[in-house]
Amino acid sequence: MIDFNTLAKKYKTPLYVYDFDYMSSQFEALKEAFKGRKSILAYAVKANSNLSVVKHFAQMGSGADCVSIGEVRRALMCGIPNYKIIFSGVGKSDEEITEALTSDILYINVESDAELSRIEMIAKELGIVARISIRVNPNIDPKTHPYISTGLHANKFGVDINSAKRMYIRCKNSEHINPIGIHFHIGSQLTELDPIREAAEIVADLVRSLSVLKIELKFFDIGGGLGIRYKDETTIAPYDYAQAILSTLTALDVTIICEPGRFLTANSGYFITKVLYEKANSDKRFVIVDGAMNDLIRPSLYDAYHGVDTLEKDGEKSPADIVGPVCESGDFLAKDYPLAKMQHNDLLVLKSAGAYGFGMGSNYNTRGRSAEVAIESGKDRLIRRRESFEDIIALEKEFLEEEM
Numbered sequence: 148m149i150d151f152n153t154l155a156k157k158y159k160t161p162l163y164v165y166d167f168d169y170m171s172s173q174f175e176a177l178k179e180a181f182k183g184r185k186s187i188l189a190y191a192v193k194a195n196s197n198l199s200v201v202k203h204f205a206q207m208g209s210g211a212d213c214v215s216i217g218e219v220r221r222a223l224m225c226g227i228p229n230y231k232i233i234f235s236g237v238g239k240s241d242e243e244i245t246e247a248l249t250s251d252i253l254y255i256n257v258e259s260d261a262e263l264s265r266i267e268m269i270a271k272e273l274g275i276v277a278r279i280s281i282r283v284n285p286n287i288d289p290k291t292h293p294y295i296s297t298g299l300h301a302n303k304f305g306v307d308i309n310s311a312k313r314m315y316i317r318c319k320n321s322e323h324i325n326p327i328g329i330h331f332h333i334g335s336q337l338t339e340l341d342p343i344r345e346a347a348e349i350v351a352d353l354v355r356s357l358s359v360l361k362i363e364l365k366f367f368d369i370g371g372g373l374g375i376r377y378k379d380e381t382t383i384a385p386y387d388y389a390q391a392i393l394s395t396l397t398a399l400d401v402t403i404i405c406e407p408g409r410f411l412t413a414n415s416g417y418f419i420t421k422v423l424y425e426k427a428n429s430d431k432r433f434v435i436v437d438g439a440m441n442d443l444i445r446p447s448l449y450d451a452y453h454g455v456d457t458l459e460k461d462g463e464k465s466p467a468d469i470v471g472p473v474c475e476s477g478d479f480l481a482k483d484y485p486l487a488k489m490q491h492n493d494l495l496v497l498k499s500a501g502a503y504g505f506g507m508g509s510n511y512n513t514r515g516r517s518a519e520v521a522i523e524s525g526k527d528r529l530i531r532r533r534e535s536f537e538d539i540i541a542l543e544k545e546f547l548e549e550e551m
């Protein structure tokens with residue numbers, strides 16, 4: 148049991164707390180599921196990019212899936228070897244491509260024909276051969292929230308099967324491109340196995356047809372997206388997930404790359420916030436807290452649900468909106484959540500906050516971002532200090548002083 152009261156006193160609120168042992172056990176469970184095959188788990192850094200979190204996975208032998216050069220730098224800094232780093236993302240700049248190539252990472256996931264041309268040009272200028280993988284959009288409905296679905300033609304990600312095939316043939320004829328992998332990532336918070344299996348089948352068929360053309364791909368990159376339980380979702384067991392993928396790979400000698408983010412970190416994390424006030428009108432009860440959408444935007448952005456723990460506060464419960472101090476009606480952490488009567492300084496602990504929580508934070512309303520704390524083997528330690536007012540204005544202040 149994590150002692151949230153003590154942590155809140157020690158580090159103040161709002162506060163993010165991550166259970167590193169939980170992250171380890173999720174990592175091990177997924178690694179174990181794929182053990183019959185060569186596989187690399189490449190942690191999707193964007194889920195929680197705190198350096199200590201990335202280092203924790205590095206120490207477990209993880210690779211990294213990065214969606215900006217900044218994330219690639221984080222991964223390298225934390226000791227993830229370059230040959231286990233993948234650079235994905237729909238809009239990479241020339242500078243990012245150049246740095247990815249000179250850092251000699253495993254491969255770049257290419258998301259369009261135009262991007263392939265840029266990579267080829269830059270590799271030629273550098274006098275090197277760029278290792279790439281092509282992100283295929285298999286046009287499968289992942290049956291998740293529309294904002295986190297990525298594998299439909301209506302989404303901006305990847306290229307369709309026929310274009311991918313043309314691109315691989317183009318790569319084969321290029322002196323500066325070496326196609327070594329294939330990639331798909333159909334969405335996030337996936338809770339159904341059928342769309343994953345279907346997508347893997349489509350992509351595996353493409354790999355086989357490329358093999359006939361003497362284009363031999365080494366890496367079968369299945370993306371991330373494995374869902375977790377926020378409320379009452381039925382989730383996919385790692386073993387079933389692995390089996391579904393493996394069943395599509397008969398006669399293929401490929402290394403599986405899996406890019407889990409949410410699965411590894413979401414349920415390791417807690418967002419602790421303190422009650423400031425309660426108020427009610429004829430329609431609604433509001434519990435106003437010191438955490439807000441700038442700390443945890445998932446409820447506002449995706450209508451996401453986070454379970455709330457009131458730490459043994461008893462009394463009769465009635466529905467309340469848990470809202471922050473930010474000047475937006477969209478600033479809420481929960482809607483109509485059954486809560487006992489709350490007092491000033493009572494704590495609320497929002498669960499499942501370890502993925503896409505802190506990282507999506509901002510300084511909106513000139514609010515400093517929360518501190519982050521790790522719990523490991525029963526010990527707590529600060530892994531990011533709370534942002535001060537000085538931190539927030541640091542990049543603006545000099546210009547004001549120049550004028551005066």
Ligand SMILES: *Cc1c(COP(=O)(O)O)cnc(C)c1O
Nearest residue numbers: 191235335371372406407408409
């Ligand atoms: C975001 C992302 C992931 C991780 O997704 P989760 O749902 O957090 O597992 C993996 N791969 C790519 C390419 C991504 O963009």
